[in-house]
Every structure is written in structure tokens, then in C-alpha cells.
Amino acid sequence: MSLFFMRRQVFLVPAFLFSLFFLAFDSLAQQRAINTLNNLPRIEITGGISLHIVSPEPIQKVDVSSHALVGDLLESNVLRLKIVPDSVYLLPRTPDALVVVTIIGETFIAQYQLCFSPPGLGLTPTLLNISPEDCQPLEVSGVGLSTPAMKVHALSLLKNRSTSAIRKAGGYGFRTRLNQVYSLGDYIFLDLSFENTTGLRYSIDELRFKIEDKKITKATNVQSVEIVPVWQLYPLTSFKRNYRNVFVFKKMTFPENKLLNIELTEKQISGRTITLKVKYGDILKADTF
Structure with a gap:
């Protein structure tokens, strides 16, 4: 199941954080040319609890490999995932058959494997920030200058008073x-x-x-x-x-x-x-x- 989302404005993050992100992003992404299912970061998800994934730049597309999960964009860089009510039985519960979530930004692609966790344990994550080591560089057609890059340069102009x-x-x-x-x-x-x-x-x-x-x-x-x-x-x-x-x-x-x-x-x-x-x-x- 593929989900396509339109871009909107993003909230501010200090310029130096974007600089650090992309410096680490360039070096780490070069070390990983191929992703396999076993190498993907694993995240647990529980019925009735939403998982929010925060991207460093606007999200262009999202793909979820199970109809038991739905997602939407709360902001252009905040993806919310949750289990469809009465669809828990569709989620695989064995390590060799997991749900894969693919997130495409302006300049990167990131993938995660989701597994079902029973409610009541209190260990289910509710917020995930996409980190440089989870990303691979990507050239998206039509994206000339990324939003984080524009923000870094715009903030540099404001320093000149x-x-x-x-x-x-x-x-x-x-x-x-x-x-x-x-x-x-x-x-x-x-x-x-x-x-x-x-x-x-x-x-x-x-x-x-x-x-x-x-x-x-x-x-x-x-x-x-x-x-x-x-x-x-x-x-x-x-x-x-x-x-x-x-x-x-x-x-x-x-x-x-x-x-x-x-x-x-x-x-x-x-x-x-x-x-x-x-x-x-x-x-x-x-x-x-």
C-alpha cells in the first residue's frame, strides 16, 4: 500500500542542527549501499497508540507494506502511523515477516521494520526522529535546493543586522x-x-x-x-x-x-x-x- 502526501510548511529547527545532520548524513549514508530486511531499524507498534515519525525535511512519499497500518501527515515533516482498528490480526508476529515502512524526503530515503507489541507493556515508542544513520541519499526529480538548505542560508542572512x-x-x-x-x-x-x-x-x-x-x-x-x-x-x-x-x-x-x-x-x-x-x-x- 502506497501513501502519497503533499508538501506543506515546516516548523523551525536551529540551523546548526541541520548542518550537523547533513554532515553526518553524507558520511554515514556512503557506508550503506544495500539495505536488507534484517538490517532495518526495528520499531514496535501497539494497537490504539500512534507512532509519530519526525523527518528533518518535508516528506514526499510514504509506503507501508501492510493494510493493517494507516498513516497521515500532521505536518509536512511529521508522519503519524497507527494500526487500523480490528486489523491487529493482519500484522505479522514472527521475526521473519515484518511490516516495512519507507519514507522519502527531499534528499533521502529511510526504511524501518515495524512489529506488533501487545498493549500493557509500556515500552512502545510514540515518537521517533529520523537519524542520519537510518538514511540513504536520494536525488528527487524537481527538488533543486532542499528545504533544510534554504533554511540554513536564510538564517545566515538574519545574522547580519x-x-x-x-x-x-x-x-x-x-x-x-x-x-x-x-x-x-x-x-x-x-x-x-x-x-x-x-x-x-x-x-x-x-x-x-x-x-x-x-x-x-x-x-x-x-x-x-x-x-x-x-x-x-x-x-x-x-x-x-x-x-x-x-x-x-x-x-x-x-x-x-x-x-x-x-x-x-x-x-x-x-x-x-x-x-x-x-x-x-x-x-x-x-x-x-
């Missing part, structure tokens, strides 16, 4: 600025910050990125192309004074007669709206990691 603004705009007691532009392969990182100088909390409604004409006249049709980040460091939320975030885009190009307009709108009928205009030259001058 003394940058002068590349572009800035303001109004209604509110200021926004483009702090840094970085590129990595086919990806562009935009470091944006927002400052609220009023006593009213700013509740973000939308943050939109649109490529539009520099000059708009009544005689021409306005051409606007909206681009969507492939990833962002923090979710959009409300803030009292300051808010800073990093947005990642696939490589973009646009002519000199157009601008990248970053439009922030506030909730409420009379919400404040601020537009930051970024020139293509600002993108071309991006630093590299």
Missing part, C-alpha cells in the same frame, strides 16, 4: 526595506524587514510580489505578473514593532522598463498598504553564498 537598505519605502507610520539580495544556483533570497512606529499592531493580510511596468499611462494596458515564493522562513503574522523575513524565489528575469513591486497590505477595511519598488539592477547585484 548592520546592512544598509537596498530599497526602502514608508507611509502611515510604517516603513519597509529590502536589506539583502542573495543568490544560490537558480534561487534568489530576498531579506525584507518591516517597522511599525505607531501604537497599533500591524496584522498582515497579504504580501504580494508583482512584476509591473515602471510607468503606467491611461493609453496602455497595465501588465502585471505575480510571482510566488517557493519558500519563506517565517509565516506571515501580526507584529507590534518589527518583523523580518526571508523569501526564496526561483531565478527571475524582467526588462528594465519593469519593476518588482512588493506590496504589503493590512487586515481591516481601512488597512494600511505599503509598496516597495525593486529594480532589476538590484537583483543583478545579488551577492552569492
